[in-house]
Amino acid sequence: xxxxxxxxxxxxxSIATVSRILNHKEGYTEETRKKVxxxxxxxxYHPNGVARGLISKRTNTIGVLVPSISSMxxxxxxxxxxxxxxxxxxxxxxxxxxxxxxxxxxxxHLLKEKQVDGIIFTSEILKxxxxxxxxxxxxxxxxxxSESINLPVxxxxxxxRLAAYHATEYLIKQGHSKIGMVSGxxxxxxxxxxxxxxxxxxxxxxxxxxxxxxxxxxxxFSFKDGSEAFEKLxxxxxxxxxxxxxxxxxxxxxxxxxxxxxxxxxxRLSVIGYDNLAxxxxxxxxxxxxxxxxxxxxxxxxxxxxxxxxxxTVPENCIVSHKIVExxxxxxxx
Amino acid sequence: xxxxxxxxxxxxxSIATVSRILNHKEGYTEETRKKVxxxxxxxxYHPNGVARGLISKRTNTIGVLVPSISSMxxxxxxxxxxxxxxxxxxxxxxxxxxxxxxxxxxxxHLLKEKQVDGIIFTSEILKxxxxxxxxxxxxxxxxxxSESINLPVxxxxxxxRLAAYHATEYLIKQGHSKIGMVSGxxxxxxxxxxxxxxxxxxxxxxxxxxxxxxxxxxxxFSFKDGSEAFEKLxxxxxxxxxxxxxxxxxxxxxxxxxxxxxxxxxxRLSVIGYDNLAxxxxxxxxxxxxxxxxxxxxxxxxxxxxxxxxxxTVPENCIVSHKIVExxxxxxxx
Numbered sequence: 230x231x232x233x234x235x236x237x238x239x240x241x242x243s244i245a246t247v248s249r250i251l252n253h254k255e256g257y258t259e260e261t262r263k264k265v266x267x268x269x270x271x272x273x274y275h276p277n278g279v280a281r282g283l284i285s286k287r288t289n290t291i292g293v294l295v296p297s298i299s300s301m302x303x304x305x306x307x308x309x310x311x312x313x314x315x316x317x318x319x320x321x322x323x324x325x326x327x328x329x330x331x332x333x334x335x336x337x338h339l340l341k342e343k344q345v346d347g348i349i350f351t352s353e354i355l356k357x358x359x360x361x362x363x364x365x366x367x368x369x370x371x372x373x374x375s376e377s378i379n380l381p382v383x384x385x386x387x388x389x390r391l392a393a394y395h396a397t398e399y400l401i402k403q404g405h406s407k408i409g410m411v412s413g414x415x416x417x418x419x420x421x422x423x424x425x426x427x428x429x430x431x432x433x434x435x436x437x438x439x440x441x442x443x444x445x446x447x448x449x450f451s452f453k454d455g456s457e458a459f460e461k462l463x464x465x466x467x468x469x470x471x472x473x474x475x476x477x478x479x480x481x482x483x484x485x486x487x488x489x490x491x492x493x494x495x496x497r498l499s500v501i502g503y504d505n506l507a508x509x510x511x512x513x514x515x516x517x518x519x520x521x522x523x524x525x526x527x528x529x530x531x532x533x534x535x536x537x538x539x540x541x542t543v544p545e546n547c548i549v550s551h552k553i554v555e556x557x558x559x560x561x562x563x
Numbered sequence: 564x565x566x567x568x569x570x571x572x573x574x575x576x577s578i579a580t581v582s583r584i585l586n587h588k589e590g591y592t593e594e595t596r597k598k599v600x601x602x603x604x605x606x607x608y609h610p611n612g613v614a615r616g617l618i619s620k621r622t623n624t625i626g627v628l629v630p631s632i633s634s635m636x637x638x639x640x641x642x643x644x645x646x647x648x649x650x651x652x653x654x655x656x657x658x659x660x661x662x663x664x665x666x667x668x669x670x671x672h673l674l675k676e677k678q679v680d681g682i683i684f685t686s687e688i689l690k691x692x693x694x695x696x697x698x699x700x701x702x703x704x705x706x707x708x709s710e711s712i713n714l715p716v717x718x719x720x721x722x723x724r725l726a727a728y729h730a731t732e733y734l735i736k737q738g739h740s741k742i743g744m745v746s747g748x749x750x751x752x753x754x755x756x757x758x759x760x761x762x763x764x765x766x767x768x769x770x771x772x773x774x775x776x777x778x779x780x781x782x783x784f785s786f787k788d789g790s791e792a793f794e795k796l797x798x799x800x801x802x803x804x805x806x807x808x809x810x811x812x813x814x815x816x817x818x819x820x821x822x823x824x825x826x827x828x829x830x831r832l833s834v835i836g837y838d839n840l841a842x843x844x845x846x847x848x849x850x851x852x853x854x855x856x857x858x859x860x861x862x863x864x865x866x867x868x869x870x871x872x873x874x875x876t877v878p879e880n881c882i883v884s885h886k887i888v889e890x891x892x893x894x895x896x897x
Contacts, residue, residue, distance in 0.1 A: 321658070
């Protein structure tokens with residue numbers, strides 16, 4: 230196979246000149262450029278990506294870290310990133326870390342070795358350790374569906390507190406006043422606590438009776454977590470007519486458990502979810518939920534990282550707007 | 564930052580020697596090795612992964628191509644691959660092609676540039692074009708949940724024909740004799756046609772009346788495809804007491820449509836799915852389905868590719884066994 234050396238020799242120029250031409254840099258005549266490109270074609274030389282990576286600074290590749298592959302939530306966001314990246318000829322490589330962050334440093338090292346131009350960090354807390362590593366090697370980073378309170382890293386996300394506020398207010402506007410919440414982990418500063426705060430705020434602002442026992446938390450945001458938390462909630466508060474679930478998977482867990490307990494939804498109990506995953510259309514009844522525009526969020530993060538790579542500047546945070554998608558799991562009452 | 568040149572100079576050896584030592588090759592004394600390793604530590608030299616890739620042949624990275632990120636089916640398989648890979652210190656990078664194969668060649672080029680040690684091709688047909696590319700560069704490849712009739716590439720999959728046979732036979736054993744099928748695309752040689760053939764075979768072997776109109780195909784295997792195909796099927800054959808769906812998503816589409824048409828499941832109509840995705844537990848009623856052991860399939864493919872990378876041999880195909888998972892969507896009748 231032809232090498233850059235063969236090209237330089239045949240075209241009678243230095244290797245450095247071939248490399249400058251390949252990387253669209255200055256310092257050669259148009260005549261030389263033509264000769265080199267012709268030689269490249271004659272010899273069938275294909276610049277090796279790795280070797281090219283050593284010469285230029287760009288690999289036209291970005292890395293995306295997602296915390297747990299089983300989560301349905303990341304799919305659309307990655308699609309959005311890919312939409313933007315592919316338009317600019319950039320490839321996306323996805324690395325699945327584990328939800329406990331165990332593989333995260335390992336994959337950061339890998340992405341650095343593979344010389345990605347930038348990294349999008351999805352749905353995971355950016356630890357100091359990660360930030361220091363990325364900062365040291367000057368790799369642009371964007372947080373998607375996450376945020377950092379203390380580090381200067383831009384993010385794209387929904388305002389979870391406000392979205393939870395609106396979900397709760399929606400139930401109140403449908404006439405409900407006996408409302409409980411099945412929440413995710415309270416220790417989760419990204420998606421746990423803010424949604425609880427939004428729920429409380431809406432209850433207080435609308436002078437709906439609120440007590441701590443009206444909020445039951447799961448370990449995470451799964452179907453099983455939702456089902457178990459709901460069972461506790463409804464035993465303690467059989468008077469409830471509506472429940473706000475902190476995720477669609479939790480809402481489906483509630484619907485499933487309610488079905489087993491012969492609680493009709495929405496006849497006897499209304500349920501609103503959070504996320505608007507594909508499964509929210511598949512449930513019986515179809516789920517009313519808060520839509521996070523996942524695809525658009527992915528696209529925004531893609532644009533943000535491309536922008537950082539191209540200009541070296543740090544963009545503003547992007548708060549994308551949520552909306553309530555009305556289906557059939559919430560009933561208006563008087 | 565220190566380079567390999569700095570290390571060679573300071574240790575008073577050639578660059579080639581440093582490289583041989585770093586790559587655990589022969590051709591130096593123990594004394595030289597110690598000196599070089601000590602120098603590396605003194606200078607704080609970190610072999611750049613890309614440069615190392617140029618020298619050694621291994622990057623300890625494998626690539627996984629998956630056809631469409633929105634499919635829930637690939638998640639567990641990728642987890643299985645990761646389980647095996649991580650145990651051997653190998654990282655996994657995932658590339659999402661589109662279901663039409665549009666991005667496939669682009670990602671094959673990328674993975675070659677990134678010098679992955681091997682590639683696992685998931686749920687997609689291996690076109691001649693792909694095979695020739697991989698073969699030319701001598702990259703080991705394994706097909707997961709796919710197969711090639713004419714190319715010498717090993718695969719890991721369930722026997723779709725047999726699994727469909729068993730699903731249908733299960734309905735017959737529960738007393739059903741008016742059975743229809745909602746199938747995926749007939750043109751799909753991997754998951755479309757074989758499942759139809761298995762269905763037909765079971766009907767014929769058990770002397771259950773069969774006509775072509777008892778099989779309605781969707782464009783793909785989605786919720787919507789299932790829902791639409793079922794509507795056609797049940798209008799043409801209102802006498803049916805059971806339906807075999809070629810995917811869990813299709814089965815959920817059937818259940819949802821049946822609910823709207825006031826057809827009780829399983830009281831009036833039994834439904835069996837195919838895949839055993841997480842959503843099969845979430846439906847009402849929970850779905851009886853054919854389980855493909857996705858995690859185990861991923862692990863087998865991971866073991867297969869590691870084996871090919873390490874030994875250079877081509878392993879035997881691996882047919883993993885399916886089983887029927889009984890939940891609540893099929894009723895025994897007399």
